[in-house]
Amino acid sequence: MFAMSKARKYLPALWFVLVAFAWLGPTLAGRVIFALDADLAIYYYAILSFYSDALHAGQSFLWIPSIFSGFPVYLSQSGGFLDPINILIFSLLDGMTAVHVRLTLDIILTLTTSYLAARSLGLSRTAALLVGPSYLISLNLRYLSNPLTANTIFLLPLLIFTAHATIRGTLSPIRAGIIAGIGLGWALLAGYTQLIVYALLLAGLFTIGHVLWQKSDWKALTRRLAVFGVITLLLGSTIGLPFIVPAQKYFPLSARAEKAPLALTTLKSIEPGDLMLAFVPDYLYFPYITSGRKAMYVGTAWFFLALGALIVSVQAIRRRERTDAERGALVAGATGLFALVAAFKWSPIFWAMTYLPVIGLFRFPFRFMFLGTFLFALLGGYGLDMMREIVRVRAWKLFVGTVSVLTTVFVFCIFALHVGGDALIRLLANGGHSILGATVYGHAGFTKDPSHYRLAIENGLQAYREFFSIGDIGVVVGIGILILSCVVFIGILRKWFSEETGRWVTIGLISLTVLCVPLSQ
Numbered sequence: 001m002f003a004m005s006k007a008r009k010y011l012p013a014l015w016f017v018l019v020a021f022a023w024l025g026p027t028l029a030g031r032v033i034f035a036l037d038a039d040l041a042i043y044y045y046a047i048l049s050f051y052s053d054a055l056h057a058g059q060s061f062l063w064i065p066s067i068f069s070g071f072p073v074y075l076s077q078s079g080g081f082l083d084p085i086n087i088l089i090f091s092l093l094d095g096m097t098a099v100h101v102r103l104t105l106d107i108i109l110t111l112t113t114s115y116l117a118a119r120s121l122g123l124s125r126t127a128a129l130l131v132g133p134s135y136l137i138s139l140n141l142r143y144l145s146n147p148l149t150a151n152t153i154f155l156l157p158l159l160i161f162t163a164h165a166t167i168r169g170t171l172s173p174i175r176a177g178i179i180a181g182i183g184l185g186w187a188l189l190a191g192y193t194q195l196i197v198y199a200l201l202l203a204g205l206f207t208i209g210h211v212l213w214q215k216s217d218w219k220a221l222t223r224r225l226a227v228f229g230v231i232t233l234l235l236g237s238t239i240g241l242p243f244i245v246p247a248q249k250y251f252p253l254s255a256r257a258e259k260a261p262l263a264l265t266t267l268k269s270i271e272p273g274d275l276m277l278a279f280v281p282d283y284l285y286f287p288y289i290t291s292g293r294k295a296m297y298v299g300t301a302w303f304f305l306a307l308g309a310l311i312v313s314v315q316a317i318r319r320r321e322r323t324d325a326e327r328g329a330l331v332a333g334a335t336g337l338f339a340l341v342a343a344f345k346w347s348p349i350f351w352a353m354t355y356l357p358v359i360g361l362f363r364f365p366f367r368f369m370f371l372g373t374f375l376f377a378l379l380g381g382y383g384l385d386m387m388r389e390i391v392r393v394r395a396w397k398l399f400v401g402t403v404s405v406l407t408t409v410f411v412f413c414i415f416a417l418h419v420g421g422d423a424l425i426r427l428l429a430n431g432g433h434s435i436l437g438a439t440v441y442g443h444a445g446f447t448k449d450p451s452h453y454r455l456a457i458e459n460g461l462q463a464y465r466e467f468f469s470i471g472d473i474g475v476v477v478g479i480g481i482l483i484l485s486c487v488v489f490i491g492i493l494r495k496w497f498s499e500e501t502g503r504w505v506t507i508g509l510i511s512l513t514v515l516c517v518p519l520s521q
Contacts, residue, residue: 077190113157115132162176280479342365384507428461
């Protein structure tokens with residue numbers, strides 16, 4: 001019995017190492033390097049190799065003469081050269097190996113802080129173990145392999161954990177502030193300024209939401225949180241001074257000194273078609289709908305549970321008394337939806353932020369979802385714990401049923417395109433062209449030669465056949481998980497197995513998702 005209890009104690013660590021290996025195992029073994037992102041391949045590998053060589057030779061690393069005709073790296077976080085952890089790792093290892101080791105540590109740290117945040121919010125042990133991995137799979141490998149992003153994504157879970165520990169009294173405001181301040185300062189030395197500011201904003205909104213639900217002495221609680229916040233910001237800023245001071249001094253000389261046009265600022269944002277990526281990994285492309293590579297996906301089954309938790313919690317608003325889980329799900333859902341709306345193109349939230357100090361300097365609102373998906377992952381954790389209530393909600397049943405029908409139709413069509421080949425595509429193009437020509441073209445003002453539209457339909461069908469090749473393991477994994485998720489939840493609703501069995505089947509499917517998605521990339 002004692003041995004079993006001891007083994008359970010180390011289960012989270014073993015699980016986190018396994019997930020990290022799924023992401024970075026091939027690189028740690030020296031089998032492959034990351035070439036998915038040009039920034040990493042031609043920039044980060046280069047400057048970090050220089051950094052490692054300089055540390056081994058005992059030379060200065062603050063100026064790189066061979067990049068950009070001379071690059072003052074002390075003005076940038078991009079290398080994290082002043083990060084003491086980086087100094088240690090890159091002093092012991094060669095540049096490329098050190099990059100992969102640091103990325104692995106970042107992933108394990110994010111998984112750990114996500115687990116701590118989930119547990120502090122009252123999630124079960126099993127749900128908390130799945131929050132961090134479900135969060136990570138929302139980030140495309142090209143983003144997660146970027147040292148700037150990887151060095152920062154731990155911060156939001158850490159801030160939520162320490163703030164909520166302060167609210168509950170499990171940590172004193174001073175101790176929680178010191179932990180959060182160290183994390184903030186560390187992120188400033190080697191992280192992404194935009195994500196750091198967004199993490200502070202979302203953590204603040206999340207904390208305010210939880211404070212509003214408290215029935216305790218608001219005056220005492222506000223005092224505790226004020227102490228926590230002041231210590232966090234002061235300590236974090238102090239640790240981050242080696243970055244803050246030169247950046248502030250030379251900021252007027254940078255491209256960010258002048259406000260960019262809104263059209264350029266919102267160039268990378270969430271489009272309506274990107275909502276498709278809530279159901280499939282973001283490395284998949286749906287021609288004419290979404291180009292992929294937008295952080296939305298936390299796993300199909302996890303998304304179903306997150307949506308169910310939100311529906312159950314919204315319905316609970318009518319009750320005078322709500323459970324802690326329902327209140328927590330409402331706060332997580334509201335904060336996550338804030339991030340999602342802010343990430344949309346021409347979002348009024350993001351537009352208003354462009355007039356604020358500091359936040360107004362940032363571009364590309366889609367980065368809000370680099371952090372917003374953590375809140376959706378938390379919501380999925382609440383959903384797993386509320387699973388018994390969720391499967392009884394009519395609106396949720398209708399949603400799962402609709403998605404299952406649409407998935408069946410989509411998979412059948414893709415399979416038919418592969419089996420039927422070019423002959424079927426030409427037949428469908430001619431048929432579609434005839435129908436649209438009689439009902440749409442003239443009314444919509446399409447005045448080109450009719451053959452142009454027939455060719456467009458044919459090219460579109462060929463594009464779908466190409467992008468969803470049944471010989472592509474990434475496609476098989478992404479669509480296969482969607483199909484399995486529909487089958488599992490339809491099975492739960494149809495009572496093909498008991499509630500407890502359905503819960504464990506769901507947990508198994510989610511675990512399979514968080515291991516297979518990174519491997520398929």
